[in-house]
Amino acid sequence: MTCYFSLLCHTMIVAVLMQFQIFVAVSQPQVPCYFIFGDSLVDNGNNNDLVTMAKANYPPYGIDFPEGVTGRFTNGRTIADIIGQLLGFSKFISSFANATDEDISTGVNYGSGGAGIRDESGSNLGGHISLNMQLQNHAAILSRLLLLQQNSTFTNEYVKKCIYLVNMGSNDYINNYLMPEKFPTSRIFTPDQYAAVLASQFSQQLTTLYQLGARNVAVFGVGLIGCTPAEIARFGTNGTCVESINNDVKLFNDRLKPLVDNINSNFSDARYTFINATGISTPQRGVALPNVPCCQLRSDGQCIPNSIPCANRSLFTFFDGFHPTEVANTVLATRSYNAQSPTDASPYDISQLAAISTDASQLAAI
Incomplete structure (x- = not known):
């Protein structure tokens, strides 16, 4: 993920407007509920009580978040938080670990740091809630919702x-x-084989989500992880992105839009869409900001507890060795919600998904 000054100036304006929106959110959200699946990029506290290194329930994480330290792996809001505000939700969606019966009617966040499409991914860090487990948790929430x-x-x-x-x-x-x-895995599969196996399993999981009732689904591609400070330091590329990593990930990302299109073809009422995180995170103009972390890092790429982060966090793309700052999250969230380019989201951006959902429900009621 690379940030540029021209884009950053736009983003800082958006960030100010987003802060203002917290107080002027519409009385009713655009959709009745919002469910979030993912890893540390969206985790809002589900890992706090797990035995794992992948947790962010300590300062300086949350330094700019209105509720302080919560378990979010950034200085402020996550991508999911910002999209929720753009959808008109007046409160942040609750974590699965803390969701009450009152909370679940507006949605649940199942995200877990270290989680992956494959169950074993992230196990080196300790406990985590894989996508398969998150789907099981969602089924349990649906049962609770039915009882209510x-x-x-x-x-x-x-x-x-x-x-x-x-x-x-x-x-x-x-x-x-x-x-x-x-x-x-790297000894068993070539990069292309691994991307194919991963995409196949992901397709099955997204189909399971459809079977659990999901119809309006935004599927995010993997970002430029070869440009993260931790991977740059690990591979010793002197501040430049590790292109071999980005090339491997591209093989997976290139399979996601066809995967989404296939689900939409198989199920006539499915409205799945692909969000091009790599494309959004690669601006075409401006002066690049260095891929350096805002906080002091532990050996695993996370912030050292209670360390003092950089003073001007709006001028940094990364908060720690892997995770974006709030201002970088704002770029991805706003452009996935309201695409600025046809390549940002396909076939819909999230605002269009919300509008289609509303139109479909109105037609169903006639």
């Missing part, structure tokens, strides 16, 4: 109107394929 609403037809139609965000795959590379000393 006492009407299976209503519940089934209700969840079809929701927006679903799925941001997975980074740990299948960072904490699996790129760690031959801990995982055998």
